[in-house]
């Protein structure tokens with residue numbers, strides 16, 4: 502691989518690159534090549550990180566992947582390792598190896614961990630999807646107990662329940678259907694949080710949700726239903742410490758980030774921390790020209806972060822992976838044989854910083870301190 506790390510760039514190349522992406526203010530950081538997103542965020546009391554997949558360490562680029570995470574991140578989210586499909590592929594197997602590997606990488610490098618996720622209707626192996634309500638209820642308790650027995654005290658944030666809202670299922674409260682809802686009704690959420698608090702009292706417990714960010718009917722429904730759910734949980738004394746807002750931004754959707762930030766402030770007023778948990782930009786509707794496209798992606802990161810970081814309850818920002826070719830969006834494009842490959846993240850597929858890296862850095866520099 503060509504060595505194009507920031508340290509190896511000449512001043513002329515830096516100027517040309519900065520002019521191309523219109524981010525001249527990032528110059529000193531590029532020249533020094535030392536600052537990282539983790540460090541810039543930490544200076545404002547914000548924890549920055551990315552989702553991480555242990556299997557990427559086995560790829561030919563594994564060493565570059567590891568170095569990028571060590572450099573940029575203060576926290577890692579497990580992309581697959583704690584999902585039930587990974588941990589319990591069949592009824593009689595519990596496979597801790599991938600989660601142990603991620604924990605070992607994080608602990609060896611002084612990085613915190615977001616455990617994603619204890620209970621979710623998705624990423625379930627078939628045998629769980631076939632369980633009746635009694636068995637699914639038993640599994641919910643047993644699963645949380647087994648995982649927390651092994652990892653309690655070592656995980657900073659748990660996404661205890663993931664994506665509870667799904668308006669298309671047409672259920673009361675716009676709750677999303679699934680085996681765990683079938684077992685306990687809405688109470689599956691409170692039950693999971695109470696058990697997690699009992700077994701891992703030091704961890705921050707998070708309710709994570711998708712699709713709240715856009716300025717359209719779908720996101721409005723998500724925002725209303727999610728806020729109402731969080732209110733019910735807080736009123737019932739359920740130990741929810743934070744909400745996670747995934748923030749998978751999409752180039753073809755309409756956004757009003759200041760309006761979104763105002764809604765975040767309403768959530769925070771319930772006494773919650775806010776975590777941005779899965780940030781990326783699906784660039785499919787942006788121009789094909791890579792320079793233009795990268796600029797648009799970078800601008801979307803900047804506009805989004807400028808708005809949400811105004812809310813001081815936003816304490817954690819996590820990208821969904823760091824380099825384009827390891828993104829789930831890139832994986833989906835490859836699977837569909839799409840010719841134009843997506844560029845959703847702050848690093849490209851050769852581990853070079855992209856314009857988005859610089860706008861994220863600028864957003865952290867401009868953010869009010871926590």
Ligand code: XIL
Pocket residue numbers: 580663711747779829
């Ligand atoms: C995705 C992973 O990135 C993919 O690799 C996997 O195939 C499917 O799940 N919301 C979530 C994440 O909470 O767990 C999902 O992650 C992306 C959407």
